[in-house]
Amino acid sequence: QVQLVESGGGLVQAGGSLRLSCAASGRTFGIYGTGWFRQTLGKEREFVAAIRWSGGRTYYADSVKGRFTISGDNAKNTVYLQMNSLKFEDTAVYYCAAANSVLVQSKGAYAYWGQGTQVTVSS
Numbered sequence: 001q002v003q004l005v006e007s008g009g010g011l012v013q014a015g016g017s018l019r020l021s022c023a024a025s026g027r028t029f030g031i032y033g034t035g036w037f038r039q040t041l042g043k044e045r046e047f048v049a050a051i052r053w054s055g056g057r058t059y060y061a062d063s064v065k066g067r068f069t070i071s072g073d074n075a076k077n078t079v080y081l082q083m084n085s086l087k088f089e090d091t092a093v094y095y096c097a098a099a100n101s102v103l104v105q106s107k108g109a110y111a112y113w114g115q116g117t118q119v120t121v122s123s
Contacts (some may be wrong), residue, residue: 002112003027005046006096011118012086018119020081022096033104035059036070038092038119045095049081050104059105064090069118088123 008020022034035050049070050059058070069082079096093116101109 002098004114006114006117009119011120017084022079024077032100036081036097039094040092086121091121094122
């Protein structure tokens with residue numbers, strides 16, 4: 001089992017920044033990557049960004065490219081999501097997830113999920 005704990009959410013004005021953290025613990029062997037997803041009421045959970053632990057390749061949804069940056073600290077088993085130039089439409093619950101498949105852009109690749117952290121962007 002892998003446990004994931006997110007932190008860093010909150011309320012920010014449009015144009016502002018937030019940094020989310022995701023700390024992993026447990027049996028992390030066999031995890032190919034870590035991703036961030038977000039969800040609003042009545043909508044599907046959508047892919048935001050992901051990072052592969054081997055090689056560090058990163059992936060982003062088109063809606064956040066150029067504004068969000070995902071990075072990882074192997075020594076701390078922690079992944080970060082730096083969110084800049086936030087927009088009202090970025091408001092959502094953000095979930096961290098650990099993938100046991102190489103297809104880190106697919107929600108189906110993720111076996112473990114955190115509890116989520118609320119990000120609210122005021123316009």
